[in-house]
Amino acid sequence: MPQIKIIMAPKSKDASTEERIKEAARTVFTQKGYSATRTRDIAEEAGINLALLNYYFRSKEKLFELVMAEKVGKLFGVIAPIVNNQNTSLDEKVTLIADAYITMLTQNPGLPLFVLSEIRNNPEHFGNKMQAGKLLTESYFVKQLIEKRPDIHPLHFIINVLSMCIFPFIAKPVLESAGVMSANQLNDFTEERKTFIVKWFKAMIDS
Amino acid sequence: MPQIKIIMAPKSKDASTEERIKEAARTVFTQKGYSATRTRDIAEEAGINLALLNYYFRSKEKLFELVMAEKVGKLFGVIAPIVNNQNTSLDEKVTLIADAYITMLTQNPGLPLFVLSEIRNNPEHFGNKMQAGKLLTESYFVKQLIEKRPDIHPLHFIINVLSMCIFPFIAKPVLESAGVMSANQLNDFTEERKTFIVKWFKAMIDS
DNA sequence: ATTAAAATTAATCATTTGATTAAATCTTTT
DNA sequence: AAAAGATTTAATCAAATGATTAATTTTAAT
Numbered sequence: 001m002p003q004i005k006i007i008m009a010p011k012s013k014d015a016s017t018e019e020r021i022k023e024a025a026r027t028v029f030t031q032k033g034y035s036a037t038r039t040r041d042i043a044e045e046a047g048i049n050l051a052l053l054n055y056y057f058r059s060k061e062k063l064f065e066l067v068m069a070e071k072v073g074k075l076f077g078v079i080a081p082i083v084n085n086q087n088t089s090l091d092e093k094v095t096l097i098a099d100a101y102i103t104m105l106t107q108n109p110g111l112p113l114f115v116l117s118e119i120r121n122n123p124e125h126f127g128n129k130m131q132a133g134k135l136l137t138e139s140y141f142v143k144q145l146i147e148k149r150p151d152i153h154p155l156h157f158i159i160n161v162l163s164m165c166i167f168p169f170i171a172k173p174v175l176e177s178a179g180v181m182s183a184n185q186l187n188d189f190t191e192e193r194k195t196f197i198v199k200w201f202k203a204m205i206d207s
Numbered sequence: 208m209p210q211i212k213i214i215m216a217p218k219s220k221d222a223s224t225e226e227r228i229k230e231a232a233r234t235v236f237t238q239k240g241y242s243a244t245r246t247r248d249i250a251e252e253a254g255i256n257l258a259l260l261n262y263y264f265r266s267k268e269k270l271f272e273l274v275m276a277e278k279v280g281k282l283f284g285v286i287a288p289i290v291n292n293q294n295t296s297l298d299e300k301v302t303l304i305a306d307a308y309i310t311m312l313t314q315n316p317g318l319p320l321f322v323l324s325e326i327r328n329n330p331e332h333f334g335n336k337m338q339a340g341k342l343l344t345e346s347y348f349v350k351q352l353i354e355k356r357p358d359i360h361p362l363h364f365i366i367n368v369l370s371m372c373i374f375p376f377i378a379k380p381v382l383e384s385a386g387v388m389s390a391n392q393l394n395d396f397t398e399e400r401k402t403f404i405v406k407w408f409k410a411m412i413d414s
Numbered sequence: 415a416t417t418a419a420a421a422t423t424a425a426t427c428a429t430t431t432g433a434t435t436a437a438a439t440c441t442t443t444t
Numbered sequence: 445a446a447a448a449g450a451t452t453t454a455a456t457c458a459a460a461t462g463a464t465t466a467a468t469t470t471t472a473a474t
Contacts, residue, residue, distance in 0.1 A: 011364060017451080018250055037243035039432060049453050054433060080364045110327070117324040118381040120317070121239055133385035155387070155396065159375055167370030170377060173327040178340035180362070189362065196363060207410035224421080256423050261463060262422095284473060 018056050020046045025063050030071070034064050034121070035052035043103050062173050068118060068134055076132050078104050091202060092145045094110045098197040101165040101192050109169050116170075149205055157205060164197050218327055225263050227253045232274050236315050237321045241271050241328070275325060275332050282322050283339050285311050295353045305404040308372040309397050313403035319373050320380075356412055364412060379388060 024046035026129050028037050039060050043050040057063040082088075082096045105111065118198075119126045134144070136158060145154035145200075175181045181189065231253035235244050240412065246267050252256040289295075289303045312318065326333045333339075343349070343365060352361035375382075375397050382388045402410040 033240065033242065033324065035233060036239065036328055038430085040304070040430095051454085052452065055451075058433095060432065069435090084314055113324055113327055116377055116381065117240065117320055120320055120386060121243055123380060123384040126381065126384045127387070132381065132430080133387050135383070136382075136387050152403075156400065159378070160407070161322075163370040163374030164367055164377075165267070168318055168321055168366055171366070171369075172324065174333065175343075176338070177326060177330040177333045178335070178343070179337075180340050182240050192360075193363065198360075199414055200367070202408040203414035204407045207406055247460095258424085258464080259422065259463090267462065324453085 011087075017048060017052065019050060021053055021056055021063070022066065025067050026070070029064060029067050030108075030110045033114065034118055037064075065125065068115075071102065071111055071115050072126065072128050074088050075111060076128060076135065080131075080135055083135055085138040085151065086140050090141075092149060092199060093144070094140055094201045095198045097161060098194050099166055101162075102194050103106070105166065105169045106187060106190060107170055111169075113168050113173075145205075154189075157201070160204060161197065161201055164193065164200065168193070214245065217266050220405055224255060227268070228255060228263055229273065232270050233277070236271060237315075237317045241325055244271075260292070272332065275322075276334065277317060278322050279333065279335050279339075281311070281315065282318060283342065285337060287338075287342055290342055290346040293347050297348075297355060297412075298405060300348055301408045302353070302405045304368060305372055305401050308369075309401050312373065312376045313394060313397060316376050316379055320375075320377050323377075352412075365409060366409070368404065368408055371400065371407065372381065376398070 024042045024139075027039050028045055032041075037060075039053055040050055042090075043053055053060075057066070057138065077096055078100045082100065083094055085093070088096065099147065136155065139159070142154045145157050149157070168186065172186060175186060176183060228249065231249045233254055239248075244267075246260055247257055249270075250260055253260075260267075260270065264273070285307045286304055289300055289307065290299070295303070337339050343362065349361045350364070352364050356364070374392065381392060382393060383390065
């Protein structure tokens with residue numbers, strides 16, 4: 001029978017089951033990606049019966065899209081308010097971006113690799129199109145970059161700043177697996193970069 | 208019955224079927240990752256019967272490990288001879304790295320995201336451990352970096368150079384999907400960076 | 415040409431996996 | 445307390461999937 005059930009106001013009560021599933025989904029999806037994740041993995045991680053996953057979220061894909069939207073939002077939400085601010089200088093923006101990004105990624109180290117590889121596998125999952133695109137092409141940050149260096153495409157500098165912030169987290173599995181750095185050392189390393197990146201950015205844009 | 212078949216010398220003849228399967232595997236695995244790849248996808252891409260895949264390669268996993276080893280080799284093989292060369296200066300090394308990496312990645316744009324996300328999912332796939340680790344900690348390049356800037360951990364500069372080369376390719380699916388750049392524009396963009404990155408590296412290390 | 419080995423195919427297996435169902439338990443309302 | 449609704453569970457389904465088998469065709473050797 002089709003979907004004509006009476007929708008009750010969501011019982012604001014405990015909500016713990018639904019949230020536990022979502023949290024488990026965040027963990028497992030981020031760790032293994034969409035395809036390698038079994039709904040049973042999520043159920044086990046959440047400590048619930050498998051059928052509850054479909055009871056609350058209809059399907060694996062629906063649940064994934066929920067998590068994915070969250071993660072994409074987190075990945076771009078960090079810079080959006082910074083790059084559109086008309087009251088901060090170029091250097092201040094880079095300081096804020098490096099600080100905000102590295103802080104957030106330290107707590108969500110798997111985030112970039114997860115989002116980027118899922119978008120590769122399934123670009124439609126990336127509903128954010130215009131939003132994210134405009135940050136990279138029409139923000140006040142871009143305007144300031146062009147003003148300072150009209151001879152170089154602003155995306156070069158944006159990519160440089162983002163790559164220097166994000167890349168260590170993308171390379172994390174390799175650095176750890178190859179025995180180059182422990183997780184703790186990597187934390188110190190990226191923390192150091194918060195100040196370095198600004199210095200390097202200044203040197204690059206003035207060169 | 209166990210594996211006691213007589214192994215004949217491989218018929219050096221055509222070899223086309225085996226190679227076609229391997230080539231199809233390269234394509235599909237790189238595009239979709241291990242978990243999302245169906246052996247039937249590979250068989251179809253290669254235009255062969257599914258059973259032949261197992262006839263030649265025993266299993267999906269064996270075939271994958273073959274492809275993975277190749278790809279890891281390609282990703283690290285590019286820099287190995289450059290960073291260990293005792294007859295080139297620091298700046299020359301960066302020039303060579305940027306050129307070699309961007310050239311190779313232009314022809315294998317999906318390579319970094321593939322290797323990095325598979326290593327995340329299954330670190331054991333990364334048999335390269337010591338080899339790759341030493342490149343990042345014991346190469347002549349590292350020695351030169353320490354000599355020039357003993358006050359800053361050399362890995363900062365290594366990560367900076369690598370990130371500026373590789374990151375645009377990792378971000379490629381987002382840049383295209385978000386409408387920021389077409390594939391062609393991205394090619395021009397990364398080509399430009401071959402010279403820029405050296406200039407930026409000099410500015411950074413002297414700052 | 416005959417024979418043996420190698421390559422290829424269609425059919426099939428066993429497991430995994432996302433999803434559903436029907437019954438049971440818990441909660442809320444009356 | 446009884447009824448109704450919401451939540452949870454065990455059992456099961458159907459499709460997908462990696463792999464195998466047994467037969468057939470092709471290739472190579474004698």
